[in-house]
Amino acid sequence: MATTIKPGESYGFFTDTSICIGCKACEVACKEWNQLQGNSPKFLADSYDNTGQLDAQNWRHVKFIDNVPEQTVDAGNGTAWLMMSDVCKHCKHASCMEVCPTGAIIRTEFDTVFIQQDVCNGCRNCVAACPYSVIAMNETTGTAHKCTLCYDRLQGGLEPACAKACPTQSIQFGPLADLQKKADVRLAALHSQGSTQAQLYGRDDTVYGGLNAFFLLMDKPETYGLPNAANAGLPSRNDVGGYLAAFVTAVVGVVAGIVAFRRRGES
Amino acid sequence: MHLAAEHFVRSPQWTWYILFYFFFAGLAGGSYVVSTLLRLAGDVRDEPAARLGFYISLVATAICPILLTADLGVSWARFWHMLVDVTPGDTGLNFKSGSPMSVGVWALLLFGFFVGISALDTWARDRGGRSEGLLGAIIGRAFNLVGAIFGLFIASYTGVLLSVSNQPVWSDTWMLGGLFLASGLSGSAALIGLLTRYRPEAAFSLGRLHEADAYFSILELVLLVAFFITVSAAGTAGRTLPLLPLWLLALVGIGSSLVAGRGHMRVRPAGSSAVIARAGTDTLIVSLLVLLGVLALRAAVIFSAQ
Numbered sequence: 001m002a003t004t005i006k007p008g009e010s011y012g013f014f015t016d017t018s019i020c021i022g023c024k025a026c027e028v029a030c031k032e033w034n035q036l037q038g039n040s041p042k043f044l045a046d047s048y049d050n051t052g053q054l055d056a057q058n059w060r061h062v063k064f065i066d067n068v069p070e071q072t073v074d075a076g077n078g079t080a081w082l083m084m085s086d087v088c089k090h091c092k093h094a095s096c097m098e099v100c101p102t103g104a105i106i107r108t109e110f111d112t113v114f115i116q117q118d119v120c121n122g123c124r125n126c127v128a129a130c131p132y133s134v135i136a137m138n139e140t141t142g143t144a145h146k147c148t149l150c151y152d153r154l155q156g157g158l159e160p161a162c163a164k165a166c167p168t169q170s171i172q173f174g175p176l177a178d179l180q181k182k183a184d185v186r187l188a189a190l191h192s193q194g195s196t197q198a199q200l201y202g203r204d205d206t207v208y209g210g211l212n213a214f215f216l217l218m219d220k221p222e223t224y225g226l227p228n229a230a231n232a233g234l235p236s237r238n239d240v241g242g243y244l245a246a247f248v249t250a251v252v253g254v255v256a257g258i259v260a261f262r263r264r265g266e267s
Numbered sequence: 268m269h270l271a272a273e274h275f276v277r278s279p280q281w282t283w284y285i286l287f288y289f290f291f292a293g294l295a296g297g298s299y300v301v302s303t304l305l306r307l308a309g310d311v312r313d314e315p316a317a318r319l320g321f322y323i324s325l326v327a328t329a330i331c332p333i334l335l336t337a338d339l340g341v342s343w344a345r346f347w348h349m350l351v352d353v354t355p356g357d358t359g360l361n362f363k364s365g366s367p368m369s370v371g372v373w374a375l376l377l378f379g380f381f382v383g384i385s386a387l388d389t390w391a392r393d394r395g396g397r398s399e400g401l402l403g404a405i406i407g408r409a410f411n412l413v414g415a416i417f418g419l420f421i422a423s424y425t426g427v428l429l430s431v432s433n434q435p436v437w438s439d440t441w442m443l444g445g446l447f448l449a450s451g452l453s454g455s456a457a458l459i460g461l462l463t464r465y466r467p468e469a470a471f472s473l474g475r476l477h478e479a480d481a482y483f484s485i486l487e488l489v490l491l492v493a494f495f496i497t498v499s500a501a502g503t504a505g506r507t508l509p510l511l512p513l514w515l516l517a518l519v520g521i522g523s524s525l526v527a528g529r530g531h532m533r534v535r536p537a538g539s540s541a542v543i544a545r546a547g548t549d550t551l552i553v554s555l556l557v558l559l560g561v562l563a564l565r566a567a568v569i570f571s572a573q
Contacts, residue, residue, distance in 0.1 A: 095433055101369035102345075103352035103361055119353050121345035123338075125368050128279035128432040136277060142342035225275045235431040236365050238438055242427035245490075246444030250419040252486055253452050257304035260479035261313060261472075 003174050005157050007109035011149070012212030013163065013171055014179035015085055016186060017224075018198060020170040022048060022062050022083040029165035030060040033150065047081075054086055055136035059147040060162050061086045065223060084215065084224050085162070085171055088113065088134045088147035089202060092209030096126035096135055099235050104144075111176070112149040112212060120144050129235045131208075131227050149213070176212060183216060190216075207232045274435040274503075278573040284338035288331055289425045289565045292375075293451025294458060295327035296422030299382060301455045301479065303415040305472060307408055316472035318389045320459045324418070325386035328379055335372075350376070367428040374420050381414030423448035426568075434572040439501035442494040443568060449487035450517075453524055454561035456480035461554035473550065480557065481528020484521045491517070491564075506571050513567035520560015527553040 005011065031038055036057050041050040047064030054061045065082035090113045097105045097113060104119035105126060115126075115135075120143040126135045127144060135146045150160035158164075163173035172179060183200055190198040201221050202211025206229040221228045302320030305313040336346045349372040352361040363369040388400040388407060400407045426443030437443065460476040463469040498504045507514065527550070 099366045099368065099431060101361065101363060101366045101372065102348040103354055103357070103363075104348070106354065116354060119348060120342070121339055121348040122342035123349070123368060124279040124281065125366070125428075125432075127277055128281070128429075128434050128437075129276075131274070131276055131433040133275055133277040137280070139340070142340045222273060227273060227275055231273050233433065233438070235433060235438065238430040238441060239365060239367070239427070241441035242367075242430040242444045245441045246419075246423035246427060246448055249445030249448045249486065249490065250423065253419075253449060253483060254300070254304065256482035256486065257301060257452070257479050258308045260482055261304050261309040261475050 003159060005110070005154050005159075010111035010176040010212065011154065011174065012090060012112070012176045012179060012214065013087060013149070013160070013173055014183050014214060014216070015087070016170050016172070016183075016216045017082065017084040018186075018190060018195070018216060018218050019168045020062070020083040020085055021168055022064060022081075023167060024062050025165040025167055026060045026085045026162035026171055027051065027058065027062060029161040030147075031057075033153070033161035034059060034148070054088075054132075054134050054146075056138040056145040059087065059145070063224065065219075067219060067223065082218055082223065084217070085166070086132075086224075087162070087213050088149070089132055089208070089214070090147075090149060090212035091202075091207075092205070092212070093234055094208070095129040095131055095235050099125045099129045101125060108151055108154075110149070110151070110154050112151065112154075114148055114151050115144055115146060117141065117143050131232065133225075147213075179214075183214065186216060201226060208234070274433060274438075276433045276435070278434070279432075280573065281338070281569060282573070284334045286562070286566055286569055288334040288338070289447065289569070290562050291327040291330045291334065292425055293422045293447055293561060293565070294455050295324050295331060295382065296378070296418035296420070297448075297451035297453075297455030298324040298327065298459060299378075299385070299418035300415045300422070300452060301459060301476075302385075303411040303418070304479075305475075306411060309472070309475065312468075312471040313475065314392075315466055315469035316459055316463060316476065318393060319462050319466055319469055320455065321382075321385045321389040323455070323458055323462070324382050328375075328382045331375060332379075365431075367424050367431050371421075371424045371428060374417055374424065378414070378417040378421050381410065381417055385411065385414055419448065422451035429568065429572075435503045436498055436506050436568070436571040439503050440494050440497035442490050442497060446487065446490040446494055446568075447565065449483050449490055450561050450564050453480050453483035453487055453521075454558050456483060457524065457554040457557035460550055464551070477524075477528045477550075477553075479528075480524045484524035484528070484557075487564075488521050491521075507567065510567045510570055513563045513570075516563035517560045517567060520557045520563065523553045523556040523560070 038057050042052055049064045051058045051061055063084045063086055067082045068080045094113050102119055102121055104116045106114055108114045122142040135144050138145045159173045163171045180203055183203055187198055187200055199217055201217050202214035298320040302317040305317035336343050350361055352359050391401045402410055423444040426447035429437040430443050432438050456476045456479045460473050463473050
């Protein structure tokens with residue numbers, strides 16, 4: 001059933017990696033709608049992945065993670081190859097928004113994180129801050145790019161292109177509260193089937209206050225290149241400490257200067 | 268302090284422009300601070316050296332916005348977006364206290380005002396023979412004092428800017444702001460000392476500058492040790508190892524300061540005479556090594572994460 005999209009509500013993605021088949025329809029749909037030319041394909045020699053990473057041309061990227069055990073212990077349980085359609089997480093507490101000096105990065109009326117291309121000046125502070133390696137520079141425009149969660153489509157009442165194209169419903173779009181309920185049901189089903197390693201990432205507020213684009217993972221977050229809750233720190237965690245250390249240094253430095261330059265009555 | 272053990276972040280590709288911006292920001296802020304200290308705490312005979320520092324600060328500060336603008340690449344014409352939010356329907360001045368880059372841009376603008384007026388004041392003292400400058404003795408000193416506070420900020424915030432990120436090494440320590448400040452002060456004392464070669468009446472301050480440089484270098488060394496302890500605790504010290512030659516260059520700079528300052532750090536009783544000698548080849552070599560160390564330190568820190 002089509003979702004009615006209303007400004008003022010929180011929307012997002014629930015990406016269920018347990019049913020991702022690595023078809024990359026999401027990558028193609030994203031590029032097609034957002035008119036991303038893409039980079040030249042690379043032969044990475046370790047999987048069917050030839051885009052490699054999220055960047056200015058890849059706003060969706062299907063990760064292929066070789067998780068094949070040394071010895072086969074059972075039928076694989078869906079975890080021998082982990083596939084995950086990665087995307088901007090649209091964090092509630094977004095590191096990129098926190099450090100952006102121009103005000104280019106905003107939270108939209110759909111509670112998503114959006115980079116205004118006419119405001120961004122390419123300082124790359126958001127690139128340094130994004131813990132998921134999502135944001136990248138477009139060298140042609142000189143601005144930072146990432147998934148917009150199809151802001152233009154949402155304004156037109158359409159769901160994002162990747163979710164629309166996903167053949168297995170690994171990528172689901174909708175109101176965040178609805179997605180969270182679906183995720184809880186799916187997790188319970190997997191646990192009841194014995195897939196106890198399955199876990200939700202970004203469903204609650206332990207990671208950056210919660211993610212609007214959250215995931216069901218079949219292994220620990222680090223395996224997918226995602227920081228776990230202990231490592232999910234905002235850049236501002238170093239703000240006060242960094243300035244404090246600089247302040248103490250300034251005081252000691254000034255005292256040292258006074259000692260060196262003080263009037264000593266030399267003739 | 269939160270120590271992040273694992274990082275999955277992309278490098279921002281802050282390279283040469285930013286490296287040299289950090290270098291000149293350190294010298295701009297540091298020179299202003301050293302000059303103010305020479306003027307306020309020093310002997311009247313330190314005034315020529317203080318004036319040198321204000322001129323250095325002017326040149327270094329003038330270079331900074333050029334480097335920052337060049338770093339924006341094809342978006343260079345949008346540099347002013349740092350100061351003005353051009354979001355349609357939400358235009359206004361941009362200031363985000365939680366973004367060191369935003370705070371730093373404003374600080375650089377205000378510091379530029381202090382540097383410009385101080386350089387003009389210094390020029391008036393030099394050319395017009397107005398010993399108290401354009402602002403008068405009391406207001407002039409207060410002006411220098413406020414300018415020096417901005418100078419301390421400009422020389423240090425670049426390190427805080429790196430820490431306020433999610434990059435390995437940078438975000439694993441709080442020491443970078445202090446480290447860059449101590450290094451900037453050291454480099455500034457060395458540069459002013461070097462340029463006393465071209466202003467003979469400033470030679471009086473050379474020994475004091477060497478002494479100050481040595482103190483700043485001791486501070487830098489302490490902070491460098493603290494930096495390595497913190498990044499080691501975070502498990503990212505290994506990323507600094509490939510840049511060993513740069514760290515060694517930074518240490519050579521610190522060592523040079525300590526060697527040059529050795530003879531000046533002894534406590535002398537009041538009234539004793541000080542040896543006044545013009546800057547010679549040894550000062551030239553030491554100052555260049557110190558400045559090279561200042562640059563190498565910043566390069567080592569910047570490239571450790573990228």
